[in-house]
Amino acid sequence: MDTKELLKKVRKIEIKTRKLSDHIFSGEYHTSFKGRGMTFSEVRQYQFGDDVRAIDWNVTARYNEPYIKVFEEERELTMMLLVDVSGSENFGSTSQQKKEVITEIAATMAFSATQNNDKIGLVLFSDQIELYIPPKKGKSHVLRIIRELIEFEPKSRRTDVAQVLRFLSGVMKKKAIVFLISDFITEESYEQPLKIAAKKHDVTGIRVFDRREMEIPSLGVVPMIDAETGETILVNTSSKQVRLAYQKNYHNKVEIFRDVFRKSGAGTVSTRVDESYVTKLLGYFKSRA
DSSP: OOHHHHHHHHHHHHHHHHHHIIIIIHHHHHHHSOOSSEEEEEEEEOOTTOOGGGBOHHHHHHHTSOEEEEEEEOOOOEEEEEEEOSGGGGOOSSSSOHHHHHHHHHHHHHHHHHHTTOEEEEEEESSSEEEEEEEEOSHHHHHHHHHHHHHOOOSOOOOOHHHHHHHHHHHOOSOOEEEEEEOOOOSSOOHHHHHHHHHHSEEEEEEEEOGGGSOOOOOSEEEEEOTTTOOEEEEETTOHHHHHHHHHHHHHHHHHHHHHHHHTTOEEEEEETTSOHHHHHHHHHHHHO
């Protein structure tokens, strides 16, 4: 992709996702995720019903009447976007691939965090850590994240969710808001590293999927390519047994995703490529408020 085309794509995503974050998500994001604590703001005169433990005795003595300290929630947070760039994300049976929807979601979340003056970091992963951008503030930083989401070419096509969760626990020592965005099509277990990460961080798994992945239509014997291994095999889709086995395997992965996140105390959002991720995310944020 040449520079001109890349900048055009970045600008297009910026316009769409920034509008969403400015007018829809920033308020919901603000109320859904809490700060790390309380910070001193000002002193004011004591009023009936105020907590006597908040009295500022130095100011009270100076003015010979009671004053209390006023604290505000510390709003500055760190958001980490863990984004799956494995081969299966390039699939799409509609006008958009999963990768494109994932990019839009990540960009929207990043701009929402920027509205609250939060830091944003990015980890692109396959079955290895492909790229790590440490958390920073600012529009130029968010635009760099969007550029990487659009043009980055991973070294591996496979997926290992456990790997990125272990990496997160290693690099993030303070609590962060974490969005793990993937289709969660993986054979590797990620239950234990998720439990560890969710104890320290506020973790949400966002599953992006395509309706054509849910089942195989009956089309006779067809060649199929595994997006993560590149292997081509002939599959007899006319066989009901083959179709049911595929469907069972797919739904098993979906159930694992839901169960593992629920048991870890982490949140989940599932959105289909041809659905409105805006509606799904807003519903999730409101349920947390």
